[in-house]
Amino acid sequence: MRTGTTFDLFVNFGLGGLAVILILFFSLRAKQPSETERSRAQSILLILLVLYLVSRALGIL
Numbered sequence: 001m002r003t004g005t006t007f008d009l010f011v012n013f014g015l016g017g018l019a020v021i022l023i024l025f026f027s028l029r030a031k032q033p034s035e036t037e038r039s040r041a042q043s044i045l046l047i048l049l050v051l052y053l054v055s056r057a058l059g060i061l
Helices: 006-030 035-057
Strands: none
Touching (some): 006 035
């Protein structure tokens, strides 16, 4: 892996994003979330998905 490049940034973001998605998924399954929590979690997941797709489209990942 190249070091000090945007590639590293997106790999680290991807791993961090995956961790956030898993944490949100299991925390929402553990309890019945309020509408605000559900909306916030969906917004975060949507933002992560869009960033991932943009990075794929640019050929970074």
